[in-house]
Amino acid sequence: AQKVTQAQTEISVVEKEDVTLDCVYETRDTTYYLFWYKQPPSGELVFLIRRNSFDEQNEISGRYSWNFQKSTSSFNFTITASQVVDSAVYFCALSEAIYNQGGKLIFGQGTELSVKP
Amino acid sequence: DTGVSQDPRHKITKRGQNVTFRCDPISEHNRLYWYRQTLGQGPEFLTYFQNEAQLEKSRLLSDRFSAERPKGSFSTLEIQRTEQGDSAMYLCASSFPESYTEAFFGQGTRLTVV
Numbered sequence: 683a684q685k686v687t688q689a690q691t692e693i694s695v696v697e698k699e700d701v702t703l704d705c706v707y708e709t710r711d712t713t714y715y716l717f718w719y720k721q722p723p724s725g726e727l728v729f730l731i732r733r734n735s736f737d738e739q740n741e742i743s744g745r746y747s748w749n750f751q752k753s754t755s756s757f758n759f760t761i762t763a764s765q766v767v768d769s770a771v772y773f774c775a776l777s778e779a780i781y782n783q784g785g786k787l788i789f790g791q792g793t794e795l796s797v798k799p
Numbered sequence: 800d801t802g803v804s805q806d807p808r809h810k811i812t813k814r815g816q817n818v819t820f821r822c823d824p825i826s827e828h829n830r831l832y833w834y835r836q837t838l839g840q841g842p843e844f845l846t847y848f849q850n851e852a853q854l855e856k857s858r859l860l861s862d863r864f865s866a867e868r869p870k871g872s873f874s875t876l877e878i879q880r881t882e883q884g885d886s887a888m889y890l891c892a893s894s895f896p897e898s899y900t901e902a903f904f905g906q907g908t909r910l911t912v913v
Contacts, residue, residue, distance in 0.1 A: 686841075688841075717901060719904075724906060725888065725906050725907045725909075726904055726905065726906040726907070727842070727890065727892075727904035728904075729901040729902075729903065732900075732901050773841050773842070775841075786832060786844045786847055786855065787832075787834075787842070787844065787902065788844070789841030789842050789843070790841050791839070791840055791841050792839075792840070792841050
């Protein structure tokens with residue numbers, strides 16, 4: 683069965699600190715996709731990144747970076763120089779790769795990030 | 800606004816009443832999902848449609864729940880004989896059918912059963 687674990691329930695940092703959100707996943711599929719979503723207080727889930735299981739290159743987008751390691755089944759998310767606007771709940775998610783049988787997301791429990799000024 | 804739209808945003812109902820939620824997906828997306836999110840948890844998959852066909856239903860979707868997507872456009876989720884345990888945020892998302900594409904979410908309908 684597929685499972686996503688985000689062990690950090692809450693993280694609190696002071697503005698400009700770097701912070702890493704951990705994500706560990708379980709799947710027996712050889713082809714799968716990993717996602718990160720942000721959920722601000724308004725409730726809407728905002729897509730941040732997608733990574734497929736064959737692409738282990740790390741990715742950087744502005745202050746955001748992602749580290750995907752298949753050997754440890756982890757897909758961690760780092761925010762550099764955090765800002766108050768980064769305060770939100772962040773979800774890691776896993777998707778099966780079988781067309782017409784997949785696409786649904788298995789979410790972790792989320793990590794609530796609070797960035798204080 | 801061309802995003803996923805959900806209506807209503809909030810619903811308070813008495814236990815035992817029926818409720819219906821609506822979701823309008825992004826127009827070119829033929830896949831539509833419903834998720835439920837309880838406080839402090841991640842969203843849990845309920846069901847999804849490809850066009851008008853309901854392709855999968857979670858075990859979470861009891862007999863009191865029914866979803867439709869007539870003509871493959873908007874979708875409705877109905878809960879009959881609501882229970883307090885149904886209180887949650889109901890999220891709708893849409894995407895292209897390829898599983899590598901990201902899903903776009905609406906702002907959700909928050910249901911409170913009193």
